Amino acid sequence: MLFRSEAELxxxxxxxxxxxxxxxxxxxxxxxxxxxxxxxxxxxxxxxxRAQQHYxxxxxxxxxxxxxxxxxxxxxxxxxRYPESERYLLQARRIDPHYETAVANLGMLYGxxxxxx
Numbered sequence: 001m002l003f004r005s006e007a008e009l010x011x012x013x014x015x016x017x018x019x020x021x022x023x024x025x026x027x028x029x030x031x032x033x034x035x036x037x038x039x040x041x042x043x044x045x046x047x048x049x050r051a052q053q054h055y056x057x058x059x060x061x062x063x064x065x066x067x068x069x070x071x072x073x074x075x076x077x078x079x080x081r082y083p084e085s086e087r088y089l090l091q092a093r094r095i096d097p098h099y100e101t102a103v104a105n106l107g108m109l110y111g112x113x114x115x116x117x
Contacts, residue, residue, distance in 0.1 A: 070102040
């Protein structure tokens with residue numbers, strides 16, 4: 001099920017990906033990767049409160065996952081919630097200072113806010 005979901009997401013069909021992730025989460029509601037990727041889909045669809053719920057479930061099950069932390073920081077950036085964005089992006093960098101996505105997202109955040117770090 002996750003393979004189909006990822007393929008739909010990769011092919012820029014977020015509604016179809018969401019449908020497949022929902023089916024996977026019915027079977028395994030606490031599945032960390034499925035919740036993470038569902039959150040990404042929800043971000044693409046502008047469903048930010050729902051995305052946040054899925055990010056938090058993913059983090060409950062895998063609190064040191066830098067990809068989830070970085071994507072949650074990006075989600076907050078999309079919403080203009082810059083302090084929350086910085087919090088999660090810095091947390092990802094503390095765990096893995098070389099995780100490129102978190103570094104790039106933090107640079108984007110600081111570019112948006114005019115901060116230089």
